[in-house]
Amino acid sequence: MVIRARSVFPLLIDRLARLISMSVALGVTFFILDPAIAQENLTYRLKWLINMSTVGDIVAVHQGCFLEQGLTVTLKSGGPERDAIRDLELGHADFGVASGDQVIQAISKGSPVVVVAQLFQKNPLQWVYFKNKIRIDGLTDLKNKTIGVTFGKNDEIIMRTLLVKSGLSERQVRLYSVRLDYTPFYKGVADLWPVYINTQGVEIGHKLMASGASIAFLDPESHGVLFVANSVVTSKRLLEEHPERVHRFIKGLIKGWTTAVEGTDTDRIVDDVRRYDRDTSRDLLFAQLDQTRALVKPGKTVSIGRINVPAWEQTEAIMLANQQIDRPVNVGTRLRLEFVE
Amino acid sequence: MLLRRIYQFLMIYLIGLAILLMIKYVVNLSDYVIPSLGILLNTFGGISSTYAHDVFSTLCVAIIGQIFSIMLAFVVGILGRKTTWLGSLIKVAAYNIQAYPIVALAPIIFILLGDGFVSRLLIAAMICYFPLLLSVVGILAEPITEVEHFYQQTGRMRWQLEVKIRSFENLPKLTTVIAGSATLAMAGTIVAEFIAANAGIGYSIRIALYQSDLSKILVALFMIGxxxxxxxxxxxxxxxxxxSAWEQ
Structure with missing residues (x-):
């Protein structure tokens, strides 16, 4: 049929064939060269609401770090009822942020999750206290204190670990159930209150210092407790089927976090965060940015996004000791170190 | 009647569970997303006594809150049954206040009253009260003409008698409304505990949620149901x- 048609309309068929092949070649060229056309869409589920703790993620999206990698990334905020690891399994997200304990818990229940980067090198969770009311030089000073903990969350596990380290039994302290507001701490019902040092810590610190109070923070890490916080996770399947996509995502993400941590245009960075966090004043956001930078890159030699294997192993050991998992999960096998230099 | 309610609940719960398990195995989800039946039974064995205690604590608060709501709803319902200015004001106020989401008001209540028994009770009563009030006002405002006519004509009608007649004639409706409000009282207490209390099954559900432990939540739902x-x-x-006592 084609041969017959070609013999009837030879010139027309030849021109048509050339036109089609040229169009295809042009299309492929534009597809490869033009990022706007070649974009892949990805969904990134955060651990918590979008605030300064997610500054690098925001910068990566709004300053084009993902676009450079040919990716269009949709940021989805997290929350207590949202779980990035569940979203990965259900196909609602391609990447997510989860804390070390969430990852280990999920592995112990057979979830095919892998860790591809660790955003916070230092856990932001600390306990605030009034310096003029109590004095804490060592862990034994916790004796007879009322300590706020969120039962079921990782601050409970961290505090229990600190108590074990201090040699104090749980009868020698009073654990107070933390709720949404800080009233029990302000009223002195609780002596120590858990806060994220880079967000709530800054906010409370400013308020209390403005009222003339003097506060300090109890940092578990300075007492040898390493408990991994926000890390980037994805599914084993995505990693096996599209390793280059994971590589491009992490490259864009690390560039975003590097800009957030080392960038000099702090006005732009704060403006990016303000798109989401309108309730926090600019002054506070600058202070929060400084604190967050110290958590993401605590030392000059530390690479942004580096996976701290010993910290992960200690997190697993703590969870095992606190019966959060019933057997070792060998978390090291799920840490993929190759994506971050 | 009691047995029927129990087996109806068991049927619904088991159907829901079967659907969850079907999704788990069809989509090949891990136990982290949907726990297996084995894990569920294991969790049930491990925490059922603790959760039974928690549910009992929640139920006690819910019952007290419900009794309080019923009493208040009847007092206000009796006042609001007439087509007077006061009656109309009470109805409008009940409709408007009902529109406020309790979850938005609850944190204010907890800040003012703390996270103890009183806050749980107040929130349970608030969630239960307004729908109950609207039903009670509706029932008590409806005249039973064929009975009331005689007392009105003979000049013996008093407000107590009017309320008695209307309550008696609508007893099945009132019973259904009160039984239905039990669900609201329980839900209200659980919401209160979930937001900020330090006891009860809502509080335990919050902890299970923090631990990403769906098996505990499923056990809690079973106990509540x-x-x-x-x-x-x-x-x-x-x-x-x-x-039957009234009829005799």
């Missing part, structure tokens, strides 16, 4: 007993 079925069944039996 079975307890509520028994309580509602008991309320319905009580309603029947009241009716």
């Amino acid at each position: 079975i307890t509520l079925s028994i309580y509602q069944g008991a309320l319905e039996i009580a309603g029947r007993l009241v009716k």
Whole structure:
């Protein structure tokens, strides 16, 4: 049929064939060269609401770090009822942020999750206290204190670990159930209150210092407790089927976090965060940015996004000791170190 | 009646569970997303006694809150049954206040009253009260003409008699409304505990949520459902007993 048609309309068929092949070649060229056309869409589920703790993620999206990698990334905020690891399994997200304990818990229940980067090198969770009311030089000073903990969350596990380290039994302290507001701490019902040092810590610190109070923070890490916080996770399947996509995502993400941590245009960075966090004043956001930078890159030699294997192993050991998992999960096998230099 | 409520709940729960398990195995989800039946049974064995205690604590608060709401709803309902200015104001106020989401008001209540028993009770009563009030006002405002006419004509009609007649004639409706409000009282208490209390099954659900432990949440739902079925069944039996005693 084609041969017959070609013999009837030879010139027309030849021109048509050339036109089609040229169009295809042009299309492929534009597809490869033009990022706007070649974009892949990805969904990134955060651990918590979008605030300064997610500054690098925001910068990566709004300053084009993902676009450079040919990716269009949709940021989805997290929350207590949202779980990035569940979203990965259900196909609602391609990447997510989860804390070390969430990852280990999920592995112990057979979830095919892998860790591809660790955003916070230092856990932001600390306990605030009034310096003029109590004095804490060592862990034994916790004796007879009322300590706020969120039962079921990782601050409970961290505090229990600190108590074990201090040699104090749980009868020698009073654990107070933390709720949404800080009233029990302000009223002195609780002596120590858990806060994220880079967000709530800054906010409370400013308020209390403005009222003339003097506060300090109890940092578990300075007492040898390493408990991994926000890390980037994805599914084993995505990693096996599209390793280059994971590589491009992490490259864009690390560039975003590097800009957030080392960038000099702090006005732009704060403006990016303000798109989401309108309730926090600019002054506070600058202070929060400084604190967050110290958590993401605590030392000059530390690479942004580096996976701290010993910290992960200690997190697993703590969870095992606190019966959060019933057997070792060998978390090291799920840490993929190759994506971050 | 009690048994029927229990097996109806069991049927619904088991169907829901079967659907969850079907999704788990069809989509090949891990135990982290949907726990297996084995894990569920294991969790049930491990925490059922603790959760039974928690549900009982929640139920106690819910019952007290419900009694408080019923009493208040009847007082306000009796005042608001007339087509007077006051009656109309009460109805409008009940409709408007009902529109406020309790979850938005709850944090204010907790800040003012702390996270103890009183806050849980108040929130349970608030969630239960307004729908109850609207039903009670609706029932008590409806005249039973064929009965009331005689007393009105003979000049013996008093407000107490009017309320009695209307309550008696609508007893099945009132029983259903009260039994239904038990669900609201229980839900209200659980919401209160979930937001900020330090006891009860809502508080335990919050902890399970923090631990990403769906098996605990499923066990909690089972305990809440079975307890509520028994309580509602008991309320319905009580309603029947009241009716038969009144008829005699």
